[in-house]
Amino acid sequence: MDKRSVSAAxxxxxxxxxxxxxxxxxxxxxxxxxxxxxxxxxxxxxxTVINNNAGNGRIGIAAMIDAGMVAKMxxxxxxxxxxxxxxERYLAGEIExxxxxxxxxxxxxxxxxxxxxxxxxxxxxxxxxxxxxxxAEFDGRHYVQERWLKADFAxxxxxxxxxxxxxxxxxxxxxxxxxMCMAATKTIVQVSKVVEAGGIDPEHVVTPGIFVDHxxxxxxxxxxxxxxxxxxxxxxxxxx
Amino acid sequence: MDKRSVSAAxxxxxxxxxxxxxxxxxxxxxxxxxxxxxxxxxxxxxxTVINNNAGNGRIGIAAMIDAGMVAKMxxxxxxxxxxxxxxERYLAGEIExxxxxxxxxxxxxxxxxxxxxxxxxxxxxxxxxxxxxxxAEFDGRHYVQERWLKADFAxxxxxxxxxxxxxxxxxxxxxxxxxMCMAATKTIVQVSKVVEAGGIDPEHVVTPGIFVDHxxxxxxxxxxxxxxxxxxxxxxxxxx
Amino acid sequence: xxxxxxxxxxAEDTRLSSAQMAWRAAQDIKDGAYVNLGxxxxxxxxxxxxxGRQAIFHTENGILNFGEAPKPGQEDWDLINAGKKAVTLKxxxxxxxxxxxxxxxxxxxxxxxxxxxxQVSENGDLANWRVGSKGVPAVGGAMDLVHGAKQVFVITDHxxxxxxxxLVETCTFPLTGVACIxxxxxxxxxxxxxxxRFVLREKLPGMSVEELQAMTGAKLHIExxxxxxxxxxx
Amino acid sequence: xxxxxxxxxxAEDTRLSSAQMAWRAAQDIKDGAYVNLGxxxxxxxxxxxxxGRQAIFHTENGILNFGEAPKPGQEDWDLINAGKKAVTLKxxxxxxxxxxxxxxxxxxxxxxxxxxxxQVSENGDLANWRVGSKGVPAVGGAMDLVHGAKQVFVITDHxxxxxxxxLVETCTFPLTGVACIxxxxxxxxxxxxxxxRFVLREKLPGMSVEELQAMTGAKLHIExxxxxxxxxxx
Numbered sequence: 001m002d003k004r005s006v007s008a009a010x011x012x013x014x015x016x017x018x019x020x021x022x023x024x025x026x027x028x029x030x031x032x033x034x035x036x037x038x039x040x041x042x043x044x045x046x047x048t049v050i051n052n053n054a055g056n057g058r059i060g061i062a063a064m065i066d067a068g069m070v071a072k073m074x075x076x077x078x079x080x081x082x083x084x085x086x087x088e089r090y091l092a093g094e095i096e097x098x099x100x101x102x103x104x105x106x107x108x109x110x111x112x113x114x115x116x117x118x119x120x121x122x123x124x125x126x127x128x129x130x131x132x133x134x135x136a137e138f139d140g141r142h143y144v145q146e147r148w149l150k151a152d153f154a155x156x157x158x159x160x161x162x163x164x165x166x167x168x169x170x171x172x173x174x175x176x177x178x179x180m181c182m183a184a185t186k187t188i189v190q191v192s193k194v195v196e197a198g199g200i201d202p203e204h205v206v207t208p209g210i211f212v213d214h215x216x217x218x219x220x221x222x223x224x225x226x227x228x229x230x231x232x233x234x235x236x237x238x239x240x
Numbered sequence: 241m242d243k244r245s246v247s248a249a250x251x252x253x254x255x256x257x258x259x260x261x262x263x264x265x266x267x268x269x270x271x272x273x274x275x276x277x278x279x280x281x282x283x284x285x286x287x288t289v290i291n292n293n294a295g296n297g298r299i300g301i302a303a304m305i306d307a308g309m310v311a312k313m314x315x316x317x318x319x320x321x322x323x324x325x326x327x328e329r330y331l332a333g334e335i336e337x338x339x340x341x342x343x344x345x346x347x348x349x350x351x352x353x354x355x356x357x358x359x360x361x362x363x364x365x366x367x368x369x370x371x372x373x374x375x376a377e378f379d380g381r382h383y384v385q386e387r388w389l390k391a392d393f394a395x396x397x398x399x400x401x402x403x404x405x406x407x408x409x410x411x412x413x414x415x416x417x418x419x420m421c422m423a424a425t426k427t428i429v430q431v432s433k434v435v436e437a438g439g440i441d442p443e444h445v446v447t448p449g450i451f452v453d454h455x456x457x458x459x460x461x462x463x464x465x466x467x468x469x470x471x472x473x474x475x476x477x478x479x480x
Numbered sequence: 481x482x483x484x485x486x487x488x489x490x491a492e493d494t495r496l497s498s499a500q501m502a503w504r505a506a507q508d509i510k511d512g513a514y515v516n517l518g519x520x521x522x523x524x525x526x527x528x529x530x531x532g533r534q535a536i537f538h539t540e541n542g543i544l545n546f547g548e549a550p551k552p553g554q555e556d557w558d559l560i561n562a563g564k565k566a567v568t569l570k571x572x573x574x575x576x577x578x579x580x581x582x583x584x585x586x587x588x589x590x591x592x593x594x595x596x597x598x599q600v601s602e603n604g605d606l607a608n609w610r611v612g613s614k615g616v617p618a619v620g621g622a623m624d625l626v627h628g629a630k631q632v633f634v635i636t637d638h639x640x641x642x643x644x645x646x647l648v649e650t651c652t653f654p655l656t657g658v659a660c661i662x663x664x665x666x667x668x669x670x671x672x673x674x675x676x677r678f679v680l681r682e683k684l685p686g687m688s689v690e691e692l693q694a695m696t697g698a699k700l701h702i703e704x705x706x707x708x709x710x711x712x713x714x
Numbered sequence: 715x716x717x718x719x720x721x722x723x724x725a726e727d728t729r730l731s732s733a734q735m736a737w738r739a740a741q742d743i744k745d746g747a748y749v750n751l752g753x754x755x756x757x758x759x760x761x762x763x764x765x766g767r768q769a770i771f772h773t774e775n776g777i778l779n780f781g782e783a784p785k786p787g788q789e790d791w792d793l794i795n796a797g798k799k800a801v802t803l804k805x806x807x808x809x810x811x812x813x814x815x816x817x818x819x820x821x822x823x824x825x826x827x828x829x830x831x832x833q834v835s836e837n838g839d840l841a842n843w844r845v846g847s848k849g850v851p852a853v854g855g856a857m858d859l860v861h862g863a864k865q866v867f868v869i870t871d872h873x874x875x876x877x878x879x880x881l882v883e884t885c886t887f888p889l890t891g892v893a894c895i896x897x898x899x900x901x902x903x904x905x906x907x908x909x910x911r912f913v914l915r916e917k918l919p920g921m922s923v924e925e926l927q928a929m930t931g932a933k934l935h936i937e938x939x940x941x942x943x944x945x946x947x948x
């Protein structure tokens with residue numbers, strides 16, 4: 001078994017127009033910048049993107065939005081230090097937004113990965129984000145029914161990956177990544193280093209390889225926060 | 241912050257008659273034998289015990305049943321190489337059984353820990369284990385609604401614990417233990433070794449300390465499978 | 481073998497052993513497949529993977545990519561499978577807790593689960609956890625597996641020792657799952673379940689379709705050719 | 715301070731600073747408590763823990779027991795808090811994914827969450843995520859936190875800059891949560907919410923209950939004594 005892809009471009013090559021794509025990360029932490037930029041180079045349109053945020057600056061998810069690839073965002077917090085890309089298109093009515101409380105977003109993704117089609121949560125009960133959703137009472141308290149979230153693809157950043165797809169993460173760059181690995185039909189992961197099977201202690205595996213389809217080594221990945229501070233802008237193939 | 245208890249007896253001292261107690265382990269792997277035996281020495285009665293199994297031989301949970309402490313078992317597989325303790329009392333109508341499919345048991349415990357009062361699962365749909373439970377259809381498939389499981393206490397076996405209650409486990413002795421840590425009002429853990437805060441790499445923590453109340457060091461814990469092969473029997477205070 | 485043997489004699493004398501059924505099932509598992517083998521007899525499938533193929537075996541209690549049993553005396557009782565037997569690890573193994581383990585199962589991440597059966601009905605219902613209402617019931621992970629894996633196969637004797645069919649129109653034993661089985665490897669045949677019907681794919685070369693039908697509790701349908709079920713001596 | 719000052723002048727001149735409100739809230743956090751501090755102004759609470767007490771701070775993006783910001787230039791952008799600011803780790807820290815993080819929140823494992831507010835109603839409803847229906851809405855983890863932590867506190871100016879009350883009978887802004895707040899630390903007072911009523915516990919010594927009531931959009935109830943709200947210069 002060898003799940004290695006030779007390049008980011010090859011790894012994302014199956015993602016086509018209209019796909020639902022989960023993208024890992026919380027802000028820039030755990031964001032798979034190289035995979036996102038490879039996807040921008042391919043430029044499939046009409047995507048639904050699931051991420052905690054909706055891009056920052058002119059790189060990563062923001063650059064996907066700039067490139068006109070994103071029809072809908074599912075996220076909890078579409079604001080950032082430089083939210084222009086999303087804000088302009090949203091206010092112009094060019095991009096749809098499904099706003100989900102952060103914990104509900106995480107749990108809906110986990111439910112998608114765990115085969116749980118719906119669950120009840122106290123979160124958002126009595127608020128406009130629960131409008132139209134079934135409610136139920138358990139033990140005298142009110143709860144909202146939420147549905148699972150699944151995706152056609154997940155694009156993920158991890159730290160070490162082995163040829164079986166077992167993964168570890170770097171610090172809080174873990175965030176949504178392990179959940180999204182579970183919830184997509186195909187999971188594509190960039191790692192700083194690929195090792196042979198056996199190179200990760202089985203006790204330290206965070207994402208077991210069963211949730212991973214493709215692993216591509218990107219030895220020194222770019223960091224979104226630093227790119228934004230440097231004023232970088234990705235326009236497909238090149239940084240402007 | 242220091243969550244250490246000086247002994248197994250002290251650690252379980254708050255568990256009283258009528259308590260709902262989750263006990264970690266899958267068969268003997270991950271079973272907190274010393275904490276169970278300390279509880280037998282205290283001998284609270286009318287307990288509800290949640291475990292994957294219902295005891296083996298004449299030690300651990302089987303010895304609790306022998307001692308007349310268990311009013312109800314919630315488990316998936318109340319059979320073992322020597323299931324006499326449970327079988328005899330169950331067939332005599334002296335102990336209640338709630339039989340739960342193994343994955344549903346795990347998910348109900350996780351739901352208890354995660355504040356999810358109910359969820360839907362395909363498991364057991366159309367079988368007698370779903371009788372009386374609400375069913376619903378999502379995307380053309382039928383599902384059973386299952387409720388969370390919580391407990392007053394969880395008694396757990398881990399490998400290394402720090403003074404904050406962060407835990408690692410040994411191999412497949414992990415099983416239900418991390419879930420039960422989350423789902424109990426008070427979680428009591430025996431570990432082979434206690435280290436100071438900082439003694440476990442934050443990347444390798446399996447159970448974060450927020451889910452743990454008491455940690456007691458049992459340097460060379462007994463292993464249920466070996467005790468059964470040796471024909472040991474625990475009768476409170478002594479091995480017969 | 482003469483064609484005039486009674487069905488009963490045929491069933492006793494000419495049938496696959498458990499190992500041979502396991503061998504046949506193993507031929508359908510692809511390289512790199514994620515597989516859960518039910519406790520007991522289905523566990524034998526792991527031994528008969530064709531050369532060059534390596535499935536990744538999953539056990540409910542939280543291991544991916546475990547291997548053979550260790551030598552006696554070298555057991556680590558924290559390294560066991562769902563049947564509580566000691567196992568070993570292969571390179572690329574991972575440990576995880578029970579909720580993650582059943583997320584793999586329920587979430588459709590396993591390619592194949594292979595289980596034993598008391599009865600299988602022609603619409604794919606499985607009964608394999610309880611004979612009646614007496615004794616101590618125990619279900620384990622079977623009900624999760626049958627609604628989780630992408631394909632759920634059964635390995636079973638074609639009929640009981642008393643000659644009662646195990647492939648039936650409707651299960652009379654308590655169900656494990658509804659419409660969940662897609663393929664059955666029996667002691668005499670390989671049968672798919674499609675559109676609520678048993679479809680015969682392979683049968684022992686020494687028996688006729690009529691002889692097989694006589695051992696079966698529901699109609700065997702033929703779609704295309706029925707090939708010979710040929711396995712090595714094991 | 716003279717008692718004949720107008721309420722407006724009092725509100726402008728005699729009020730706690732943000733740091734002082736954070737200090738006051740910090741006095742109610744016990745040693746060893748698990749605490750989530752909302753993005754922005756509530757984060758200041760961490761600075762003012764009384765000597766000898768050490769809370770464990772939780773951030774939604776998957777860290778327990780993080781500490782102060784690193785020195786400029788020493789940031790690790792994989793080590794950030796929910797506000798995406800760089801943080802450091804304390805001994806005994808742990809990393810975990812977002813579902814486990816919100817299991818801690820929703821499952822009632824946090825002792826205290828402290829949030830900012832646009833409005834709080836006398837039955838404990840909180841509005842803090844959206845002013846109206848214009849612009850880009852963003853909710854983050856606030857709706858989860860208010861229904862998760864054992865105690866959910868608010869730190870807020872007692873009134874807006876325009877003098878409009880933030881403690882009201884009914885919130886007019888979109889709700890974050892229903893009946894979820896139990897204590898409010900304002901620029902002028904400490905107020906509990908009990909049985910659908912604002913109960914005044916502490917107020918600035920320089921103002922009367924009537925002056926405070928005039929700044930408040932719902933009735934302030936007195937149960938027992940009202941003590942002086944005294945904080946150090948910060």
